[in-house]
Amino acid sequence: MRPQLPTLDLVPLYPLLVVTGWAVLVLLADLFVQHKRALGYLALTGVIVAAVVTVALWPGVPTSFQNMAISDGQALFFNLVFLVTGALGLLVAIEYLERKDLQRGEYYALLMFSLAGMIAMAAAEDLLIVFLGLEMMSVALYVLSGSNQRDMSSIEAAMKYFILGSFASAFFLYGIALTYAAAGSTNLAQIGSWLSGRGIPKDPVALTGLSLLLVGFGFKVALVPFHWWTPDVYQGAPTSVTAFMSVGAKAAGFATLTRVLYSAFSPTFTTDWVTVAAVLAAVTMTFGNLAALVQRDVKRLLGYSSIAHAGYVLVGIAAASPVGVRGMLFYILAYAFMTAGAFAVACAVERREQSTTTLADYAGLAQRSPLLAAAMLLFMLSLIGIPPLIGFWSKLFVFRAAVEANLAWLAVLGVLNSALSAYYYAGVVVQMYLREPGRSPAEEVAFRPWRSALAVAVFLAAAATVVLGLWPGAVVNLLMGV
Amino acid sequence: MAIPLSWWLTVAAALFAIGLYGVLSRRNAIGVLLGIELMLNAANINLVAFWRFITPQALTGQVFAIFVIGIAAAEAAAGLAIIISAYRRRRTVVVDELDTMRW
Numbered sequence: 001m002r003p004q005l006p007t008l009d010l011v012p013l014y015p016l017l018v019v020t021g022w023a024v025l026v027l028l029a030d031l032f033v034q035h036k037r038a039l040g041y042l043a044l045t046g047v048i049v050a051a052v053v054t055v056a057l058w059p060g061v062p063t064s065f066q067n068m069a070i071s072d073g074q075a076l077f078f079n080l081v082f083l084v085t086g087a088l089g090l091l092v093a094i095e096y097l098e099r100k101d102l103q104r105g106e107y108y109a110l111l112m113f114s115l116a117g118m119i120a121m122a123a124a125e126d127l128l129i130v131f132l133g134l135e136m137m138s139v140a141l142y143v144l145s146g147s148n149q150r151d152m153s154s155i156e157a158a159m160k161y162f163i164l165g166s167f168a169s170a171f172f173l174y175g176i177a178l179t180y181a182a183a184g185s186t187n188l189a190q191i192g193s194w195l196s197g198r199g200i201p202k203d204p205v206a207l208t209g210l211s212l213l214l215v216g217f218g219f220k221v222a223l224v225p226f227h228w229w230t231p232d233v234y235q236g237a238p239t240s241v242t243a244f245m246s247v248g249a250k251a252a253g254f255a256t257l258t259r260v261l262y263s264a265f266s267p268t269f270t271t272d273w274v275t276v277a278a279v280l281a282a283v284t285m286t287f288g289n290l291a292a293l294v295q296r297d298v299k300r301l302l303g304y305s306s307i308a309h310a311g312y313v314l315v316g317i318a319a320a321s322p323v324g325v326r327g328m329l330f331y332i333l334a335y336a337f338m339t340a341g342a343f344a345v346a347c348a349v350e351r352r353e354q355s356t357t358t359l360a361d362y363a364g365l366a367q368r369s370p371l372l373a374a375a376m377l378l379f380m381l382s383l384i385g386i387p388p389l390i391g392f393w394s395k396l397f398v399f400r401a402a403v404e405a406n407l408a409w410l411a412v413l414g415v416l417n418s419a420l421s422a423y424y425y426a427g428v429v430v431q432m433y434l435r436e437p438g439r440s441p442a443e444e445v446a447f448r449p450w451r452s453a454l455a456v457a458v459f460l461a462a463a464a465t466v467v468l469g470l471w472p473g474a475v476v477n478l479l480m481g482v
Numbered sequence: 483m484a485i486p487l488s489w490w491l492t493v494a495a496a497l498f499a500i501g502l503y504g505v506l507s508r509r510n511a512i513g514v515l516l517g518i519e520l521m522l523n524a525a526n527i528n529l530v531a532f533w534r535f536i537t538p539q540a541l542t543g544q545v546f547a548i549f550v551i552g553i554a555a556a557e558a559a560a561g562l563a564i565i566i567s568a569y570r571r572r573r574t575v576v577v578d579e580l581d582t583m584r585w
Binding site (some may be wrong): 143151156157159160170184232478 | 497514521556562582
């Protein structure tokens, strides 16, 4: 008797298949292609193809792949965020690796594998896919952060990221095992219906599982008190990697966290995780902003700032409402452009022989390359949340969702935090516009849009920050269909 | 004589705790990696035990454990590569000595 193969509805997973297949293609092409720069453009083509496929699939279908994957609007929206981040990360890397003499084919392949992991995470409807996607993304990122073998801080970043990341994965897996025990399934929707239906009310096993899952997520998206690896890894890793992972890994973590909380642990445990998320959000944004105040290194400063922004995103999740989810989605899109853009500028300013940039390197940037400084100014203003830039709307949406969910104290704390953050973002602006350049100014790549890939990335991110800030309705309309 | 579920869970919890202690107390990166592997395998014992006692009709737990074994191998391979590159550069695999970045 021939074994009966299950029907696999693969069409909704085409973006994932395109990215994975293309990553293998890049890896193979690496054997024959001498000019590694071309591989970067090959990878970029794959990302664009995947983005086209994602748009073609809009508005998506509920479930596929034997109920293990989900390709609804939310998953497709996250796909677009990852692919935009991947494209920016590739554009930045093509030029940055050239300057640093690190141009190698496997960088582009690893970046695409990590992208595939992120897409799998956003599409996961089963804890198995969640774990698979998480590890696929993380292992590729561990190796990418250590890709500058000549630089000790890059290797140190990889080591710290690997040890703490896999430590977190172990907690995460134990949490999965306990959740499976409580609900008898690893399918998120089935866990949800079991826990709210036939399960024991407030099952302690499920509650322990949820806590361990939250610890794992907390590490991946860098929530206080699980954030200790973040500043070191963001500072030590090659800046092009930081630009990609600071956005991609965080967005993927939040994509799955939302899915797990809203689908598997609602409504039975909603009150529990809302409290935890609200407290974590408050602690995370406050600590991130306070620690960023005293930083002298721009990559480290942006690292702490990214912790603070994870706190703001969590405010949207804590609201536990469709408005909150839409706010969170908008926030992640805004964060992708602002942060990837800011790290792209950091790539441009960075000297050839060192892996970090101090604030002093930005002194007089406005005179040396006015366009680069103007772009950085936009990103900083948007990160503070100045209207009409995209960062303003993203904060407005999550804070409004918090107020509607009777979490007004969290919204007030968020606004106070934004005011606090203005201090260190403005510090970067002051360096660029009001300080004289030092004796040996950093040698930025000349900012020539359409001539250099890095400049294109900065230009695209800056354009999105302004355009989507002036017309946020375009994204909001898209999100209403999610 | 069948061994009850609680015994399996106790062994798994003990293994997890030993692994956790190893990660927190070892200064050698390879020792830390061993601790992490113990923690992952503790979760594996749980998955298989829950499959046997809770959902014997569906293979979820077993299949999950097989996936985890594969993933753990990939993770260990990447981790050892990182440890080797640190050793080449600094002639040490002691985690505390990798401290060029401080806040």
